Amino acid sequence: MIRIQIEKTLSGAEGPFVLSLDLCLRPGSFNCIYGPSGSGKTTLLRILSGLDVPDRGFIEVNGCRWFDAETGINRPPQERRVGFVFQDYALFPTMTVRENLGFAQQKKDRGKIDDILELTGLTALSNRLPRTLSGGQQQRVALARSILREPDILLLDEPLSALDEDTRRRLQDEIRNYHTRFALTTLLVSHDRQEVFRLADTVHVLERGRVVRHGSPMEAFLGRITSSRFSFIGTILSIRSADCIHLAVIAAGNELVEVVLSRSDTQTLHPGDQVLVASKAFNPIIRKLQPHDPAPPTF
């Protein structure tokens, strides 16, 4: 169990505010911190990894205090078993893939590196330098490196946000597989609701340093546990008028859909807005796609 009870005053763009958290992460759980820019998400990850220090509180990992403001305990980063994956990969540019992985190990264990290279599909790339790899391949190396450390907690700070949609999806599946296979306790920071839905068991919605909602992604984002309604979250790409109606083109994952807007919607909605598209009377026909099926049409 990981218990985090901390406070830290931060200097926000609109003045100081307090990052004040009381979180309990179950072993093997996949947790997400979701919130707007500047709400304190990265600071939490920095505090957990020992790169930043809270003003008050404690962090306890599997019964061991990593930080305790009262007793003065503050384990340095190298004594915390943390795997940290950033958006920008943070690989050593002059080291090969294998050397990057070897650097993460305290006791060099070539067999284990071979296993993880195999598992992450990196064996054929093991002697390449990071700059010769695609973004997705580099991030796979960063993930492999963080798993090799056998972390008590895996911290993922918007790890996929620089990648294209297809690569993101593939790596989301891989992250979830590694999380399960290595029985990791994972804390993901993400801006992306679809990513949170795909990956997280529990989401904490952070606003100006405080958790304003938490629960399953369904509970936290939609305020309900189950529903027969059809709904998805997407981003408005454009709004146009055709004859007497207004139409919004909305991107949901890789798909584009066109939705009719009411006149009042056109005054409050703008391109770039994230929206929930829902239909109460939805009676879909559903069929499993086969490998030989053509790609579904986009509208």
Ligand SMILES: Nc1ncnc2c1ncn2[C@@H]1O[C@H](COP(=O)(O)OP(=O)(O)OP(=O)(O)O)[C@@H](O)[C@H]1O
């Ligand atoms: N050590 C610190 N002391 C005081 N203020 C800080 C410190 N570290 C970060 N801040 C401020 O706290 C606020 C939150 O920063 P943080 O990077 O945690 O936000 P975030 O939610 O991760 O944002 P983004 O999504 O844009 O990365 C920012 O205004 C930042 O300038």
